[in-house]
Amino acid sequence: MLLSVVAGVDGRAESLAAAEWAAREAVCKGRPLLLVHAWSRSPYSLVSVAANTAQRSQAERVLHAAAERLAGACPGLLIQTAQVEGPAVTALSRLADGSELLALGRRTKRGMAGLPGGSVARGVISRVKRPVALVGTGEGQDAEVPRSRDVVLGIDFGSPCAEAIDFAFEEARLRRCGLRVVHAWCDPQPSKEEAGASGLIEADHREEERSDPLTAVLQLRRDKYPDVPVIESVRKGKASSGLLRVAASADLLVVGHRLGKQSHLGLHSSPTANAVMRHARCPVVVVPYS
Structure with missing residues (x-):
């Protein structure tokens, strides 16, 4: 079974750049691409049921838009999508350890800890045993052009x-x-x-x-x-x-x-x-x- 190249997607520009970069990597390596959106379920209540439903719908829209965009840029690339529940660091780390590599967006605004990508990127890099790519906007453009x-x-x-x-x-x-x-x-x-x-x-x-x-x-x-x-x-x-x-x-x-x-x-x-x-x-x- 071929390991996937995984990209974390949340709809922001830097995550889309990471997804485009990951698509190019998947094409180069002859691997499938897995686009992942991680979200945390709210504690049960009447309000949280609606909130969780909204999060699922939003995740579906984000993943569909990214997959459609990359399918046009990289014809023939096998693209899969997945929603994962739980803290983003835990969910992405679990997927990363079973992947070829994980790509995450790199924000241009730096956090207090000094690393790009915020606490999710810091947490994932500190845990996983597979390569992690950090990609900023403008660095993963034109996925179809080597x-x-x-x-x-x-x-x-x-x-x-x-x-x-x-x-x-x-x-x-x-x-x-x-x-x-x-x-x-x-x-x-x-x-x-x-x-x-x-x-x-x-x-x-x-x-x-x-x-x-x-x-x-x-x-x-x-x-x-x-x-x-x-x-x-x-x-x-x-x-x-x-x-x-x-x-x-x-x-x-x-x-x-x-x-x-x-x-x-x-x-x-x-x-x-x-x-x-x-x-x-x-x-x-x-x-x-x-």
């Missing part, structure tokens, strides 16, 4: 995410585009005794020293995906700044997220992952790893 810009992957030598590397290579293969792999690093602040000419000379060789391990990390996937052109980039500076700069014209940005790290606000990921999810100008896929 784009050819590169996939960008961020790598941290401290905790290289094999799942994210595999995902990025596969996405580049499906899109028949290049893969740009970015590793950024910063020198620790030297003490007064360490600062000097010898330290400056040594720093000149740091970039070259880090290029070799990056090449070694990628070699296995290069052998598996010989048709994917790979450009390696080792940059001194903040990782988020380097990734955002390279991904400014990219088709997709892929980052890893370590499972099990949560705070009272929900998702507790690295500052780099938080920054790129907030500011990237392209869809961002967060790939979990243990």
Whole structure:
């Protein structure tokens, strides 16, 4: 049985953008598309019966409109729809864990927690074991038109995410585009005794020293995906700044997220992952790893 690409749809512009992006992914991967609308049932009362009926009707309208729109853009794509009851985070997380990947809309207005998409996106990313895509308005348009810009992957030598590397290579293969792999690093602040000419000379060789391990990390996937052109980039500076700069014209940005790290606000990921999810100008896929 083929796993579906799932998109959460609530009628807002960003969720429709995510659905369009998910439709393109489903076409590329040869998977069915499942559009989902999650809503919570009100406690039983005469008033709540009418409220629940209204929610079901609204969900049906939203799903039908989205499915009709995508069917016209992607002829031949198998599109299914589903209403799920319960808290959105719980319902979407349950579906995501049985899917190929889950796409959610990314709001342009940021919440207090600093992540796009609000509490639902934070909650889902912190729970699921499958990739989650965050898509903003204008990033998932023209689902029927393949784009050819590169996939960008961020790598941290401290905790290289094999799942994210595999995902990025596969996405580049499906899109028949290049893969740009970015590793950024910063020198620790030297003490007064360490600062000097010898330290400056040594720093000149740091970039070259880090290029070799990056090449070694990628070699296995290069052998598996010989048709994917790979450009390696080792940059001194903040990782988020380097990734955002390279991904400014990219088709997709892929980052890893370590499972099990949560705070009272929900998702507790690295500052780099938080920054790129907030500011990237392209869809961002967060790939979990243990």
